[in-house]
Amino acid sequence: MGPEPTVELLIDRTRCVGHGSCAELLPELLTLDEWGYPSNPAGPVPAPLQRFARRAVGTCPVLALRLAEQPARR
Amino acid sequence: MTSTTSRHWAQTVPGSTALPRVLAGDGRRDLPGHLARHGQLPDVSGSALLDAVEAAGLSGRGGAGFPTARKWRAVASGAGPAVVVGNAAEGEPASSKDHVLLTTNPHLVLDGVQVAARAVGATRVVLYAEPDAETWAVLGEALREREDDRVELIAARHAFIAGEESAVVDAVSGGPGLPRAKPPRVFERGVDGRPTLVQNVETLAHAALVAHYGPGWFRALGTDDEPGTMLLTLHGGRGRTVAEAEIGTPLVDLVDLAGAQAVLIGGYHGTWVPADAARSARLSRASLGAVGATPGAGVVVPLPRGSCGVVETARVLVYLAAQSAGQCGPCLNGLPRIALVAEALAEGRATPRDLADLRRWAGLVQRRGACAHPDGTVRLLTSALEVFEPEVQRHLAGRCSARDHRPILDGRS
Numbered sequence: 001m002g003p004e005p006t007v008e009l010l011i012d013r014t015r016c017v018g019h020g021s022c023a024e025l026l027p028e029l030l031t032l033d034e035w036g037y038p039s040n041p042a043g044p045v046p047a048p049l050q051r052f053a054r055r056a057v058g059t060c061p062v063l064a065l066r067l068a069e070q071p072a073r074r
Numbered sequence: 075m076t077s078t079t080s081r082h083w084a085q086t087v088p089g090s091t092a093l094p095r096v097l098a099g100d101g102r103r104d105l106p107g108h109l110a111r112h113g114q115l116p117d118v119s120g121s122a123l124l125d126a127v128e129a130a131g132l133s134g135r136g137g138a139g140f141p142t143a144r145k146w147r148a149v150a151s152g153a154g155p156a157v158v159v160g161n162a163a164e165g166e167p168a169s170s171k172d173h174v175l176l177t178t179n180p181h182l183v184l185d186g187v188q189v190a191a192r193a194v195g196a197t198r199v200v201l202y203a204e205p206d207a208e209t210w211a212v213l214g215e216a217l218r219e220r221e222d223d224r225v226e227l228i229a230a231r232h233a234f235i236a237g238e239e240s241a242v243v244d245a246v247s248g249g250p251g252l253p254r255a256k257p258p259r260v261f262e263r264g265v266d267g268r269p270t271l272v273q274n275v276e277t278l279a280h281a282a283l284v285a286h287y288g289p290g291w292f293r294a295l296g297t298d299d300e301p302g303t304m305l306l307t308l309h310g311g312r313g314r315t316v317a318e319a320e321i322g323t324p325l326v327d328l329v330d331l332a333g334a335q336a337v338l339i340g341g342y343h344g345t346w347v348p349a350d351a352a353r354s355a356r357l358s359r360a361s362l363g364a365v366g367a368t369p370g371a372g373v374v375v376p377l378p379r380g381s382c383g384v385v386e387t388a389r390v391l392v393y394l395a396a397q398s399a400g401q402c403g404p405c406l407n408g409l410p411r412i413a414l415v416a417e418a419l420a421e422g423r424a425t426p427r428d429l430a431d432l433r434r435w436a437g438l439v440q441r442r443g444a445c446a447h448p449d450g451t452v453r454l455l456t457s458a459l460e461v462f463e464p465e466v467q468r469h470l471a472g473r474c475s476a477r478d479h480r481p482i483l484d485g486r487s
Binding site: 013018036037040 | 254405408438
């Protein structure tokens, strides 16, 4: 398996108001804290979850999420 | 050292270990006084200045201690002409060093602004400073004396987080002066989307001295890893003084620790260090790191034995919660809760369950803000819970051991 670009989910905390739809789409990656805000994603988005991550980015009502492709790290 | 740097500056310069450096020793803040001390800035290229600042080993004096040359190179290699912002937004209530530097030695700071602008190739130069009457009068006069119409003076927002680099960029760009999410970092995309250097004014003053005298001179004071001097705001006897000290100086030579139980190092985002540990520590990242602290922007506050660390910390936490920009959910929700429970603890009304909440919230807000305000607030809180643990237990039992209730740390902005 060759090195693939890693994809990171970035949360703009100044926009996020805790709708929580991202955690519904990505329960493997995000949990909501006691105030309804998503946790920091633990590391890059695994390949099987990337299409859900893209959907989370597209459905965030305040556009607080984005995906950043990083060149493969060694 | 590169050949460009050695060509311009001698390896050793007489008086290179004399103090003060960035403060004006003779008390003259006018241009003739400045020129008598240092002369005109030497005519050195931007790349030679970059090399010299790198060889000097200068690091940021605004609190984070980032290597200055690395920051300058990042800005210089950015896309398009750069912007330089001299940062004198000193929102920290316990710090006065930038104000003192700017109002007693403005021309050295302006030299530093010029050096940074040349080094990174800036086409726009801003000084972002608190708009108090004294600062404005001194800077206005200094710019007139230099016949410098290039430096724009922009009034800093008066708030704890005003000096955070993305907040500075926001204000200079015409916004309300609030932190913004990263990436992009301001050295990539800052003011008007241009690569932007936001540099503390004290750091700029040191850079000016490197330009005047060279890296060899700069390294004659300080430690090998942390060369130079730094400005400090030293508290004690219910007053404060701003002093310049060599990095590596023992803390006991700077403040009176005889009657102290603990020392707050680094300001309101800083760390409580037990007095015993402080007595053997030196003013350096290496030495203070061993006791869990950093010099930060040079605030040192001894806490007398008769005062209560729980009460002092609670007062600061209430202030810091009020200083949240309120943009990021965890900070907006966590800091006021932390402050309320810390206040209840200070007043002897908290339960062990409240204390558990406090520790849980501390974990929840960390690394979840656009800026480091929640992280700094938690740093203060967790060091207080550790250093003042016996006092925390006393407060849970509704008691307080303070004999002197006059505040040491100010809760006002």
